[in-house]
Amino acid sequence: MLFNSIQFLIFFPVVTTLYFALPQRFRWVLLLVASCYFYMAFIPVYILILLFTILIDYFAGILIEQSVGKRRKQLLAVSIVANVGVLAVFKYYNFFIGDINAVLGLTGASQLSYWNLILPIGLSFHTFQAMSYTIEVYRGNYPAERHLGYYALYVLYYPQLVAGPIERPQNVIHQFKTKHEFDYQRVVDGLKLMAYGFFKKIVIADNLAAYVDSYYAGIHTGAGLEINSLVAVALFPIQIYCDFSGYSDIALGASRVMGIELMKNFNFPLFSHSVTEYWRRWHLSLSTWFRDYLYFSLGGNKKHRYRNVMIVFLTSGLWHGANWTYVIWGAIHGCFQILEDLLNLRQNKGFIPFLGTTIVISLAFIFFRSTDLSMAFQVFANMVSPHFDWHNPLLSKKIMLVTALFLAGEYWLSQRDYLPALNGLRKPLRYGLYYALILAVIFLGRFGTGNQFIYFQF
Structure with a gap:
């Protein structure tokens, strides 16, 4: 279901x-x-x-x-x-x-x-x-x-x-x-979390998917060239984050309504300043699983540290799917974690580390999104001479504006605890946000049986 x-x-x-x-x-x-x-x-x-x-x-x-x-x-x-x-x-x-x-x-x-x-x-x-x-x-x-x-x-x-x-x-x-007794505030908080998850999935992820999926679907036929390859590559990390974290928000919210707390799975990874930091914020339940049950079992930091890192990330890639594209995706992340450690880049902050991390994550995701290696290499070839079509109906200015506002809101939330920060807003602003969220889902959301969550395939 x-x-x-x-x-x-x-x-x-x-x-x-x-x-x-x-x-x-x-x-x-x-x-x-x-x-x-x-x-x-x-x-x-x-x-x-x-x-x-x-x-x-x-x-x-x-x-x-x-x-x-x-x-x-x-x-x-x-x-x-x-x-x-x-x-x-x-x-x-x-x-x-x-x-x-x-x-x-x-x-x-x-x-x-x-x-x-x-x-x-x-x-x-x-x-x-x-x-x-x-x-x-x-x-x-x-x-x-x-x-x-x-x-x-x-x-x-x-x-x-x-x-x-x-x-x-x-x-x-x-x-x-x-x-667990019925607790009004806990129930309301759970429903708010669910609503935010639905917004991420139905409004942001599924609208971006229409653009990104059309690009990748036309790679081998040439049809995808009418879509800007750089934009498609840049949007996929946002799409998959909203798709997957949207699911997690709905899951955590639905469970919280009944009084059962599940672990937090995302901590605003889009604002990471290194690949290492990205994995401390992205899919926390999986990254901590590999850390506790594979990395430490191999020796952790005590011996063959970099070998252990590569084994973990190659395994993580294969966990995502039976395809060499996932293995390469995992290898890229493993290599950059090792490189960041060797060059002492893990703790760097500022715009340049953020931009560099965003570019690495986006380029690595090309392998994750491609169905085979030939598709991935074709995407890289297309990026050399991208076609600029800003009027593509699959990506309206309205959706781009909503996505930009979403990212700004995510950055604001990343600096504080989500629900306390939201509940602490003045009542007119808080309820204005609620109504805006509901209206966005109703009028901008993409509904249909084909909009399955990406991570269901894993």
């Missing part, structure tokens, strides 16, 4: 109303059933994949806690292999088969067959969340959950099920067990 759908606009108030109406002991049942329904709105049979890994990890957690010595590590390995195995089959099998077939083609050997599989939506997200649980139990940071329903809800919780944030068990499971 998409957040930006009529179905969700019915689903959310119904589930939330029932949540507060039910006694505490039944609320986990409601949320679990609602979450299953939410996920099954995509491809119903794929719920079985989640149930398979849930059962394995549930029992693995209990057995890990009860075991000693090597057996604990063996049980953890079983859990990780099961999770990564499912991810590898659905997301990476055809990718690696393609490379293997390329080698076999050189030798004249028979080709391996591809599997006609549809990637389960959000598979990478709930796989990593499930792995967090067994790793935390193994490390002794969290006791194994004996209640199967609460553990299943930890994996299936609908606000963050398909695109994060990737949570840790110690942050959310105890919240499912706590009774």
Whole structure:
């Protein structure tokens, strides 16, 4: 189920109303059933994949806690292999088969067959969340959950099920067990966060997507040349930020309404002054996941630091998709983090570091957005002699003005805490902003079933 759908606009108030109406002991049942329904709105049979890994990890957690010595590590390995195995089959099998077939083609050997599989939506997200649980139990940071329903809800919780944030068990499971009374201010704050997320997605991201997507769709045919390539490249980082952080705002807001706090996933990354700072602000639940479970396991800063950085970012690239374009995107970010450390550029502030970081991020995103390497290289070629068409109907002056105002507002918010700052405004200005936000969504928003969130594909 998409957040930006009529179905969700019915689903959310119904589930939330029932949540507060039910006694505490039944609320986990409601949320679990609602979450299953939410996920099954995509491809119903794929719920079985989640149930398979849930059962394995549930029992693995209990057995890990009860075991000693090597057996604990063996049980953890079983859990990780099961999770990564499912991810590898659905997301990476055809990718690696393609490379293997390329080698076999050189030798004249028979080709391996591809599997006609549809990637389960959000598979990478709930796989990593499930792995967090067994790793935390193994490390002794969290006791194994004996209640199967609460553990299943930890994996299936609908606000963050398909695109994060990737949570840790110690942050959310105890919240499912706590009774949350209806709190007017908390509910209002949650709805404000949701409204801002809808604005980011429907008004900013989807309008910019119409321009950017048209450019990339016409790369190989030449149709995209009527669109300014420099503008398309510059707008994509804003589009993907508004798309992904918009989802996160809706998820955090919907959960906050019920009293369950999820971790913050973005901290205004568009205003970073280095690539290192960008990753301290962008997709925090994923970057901290790789830091805690991969980087530190490899030795962290203690030994082979730069090797560890590259492994993390190459893995992060591959996590995003089964394509060499993502691997190159990850490699660029890893290389610049190492370069910034060697040249002591991490702490630099000012316009020049900001501009340089923005350019690097935008150019790296060309690989992220391109469907293959030839498309990426064609985009770079187009940028040498960009075609300037400022009157393209896909990007009106009205949308550009709204985007500029949005970025100015984001910068203002980046200097302070979002909700307290908003609530602290004078009442006329505060309500003026609310009405402006609502009117922008109604009159400038792009509605339709095709406007799926970008990170759903991961």
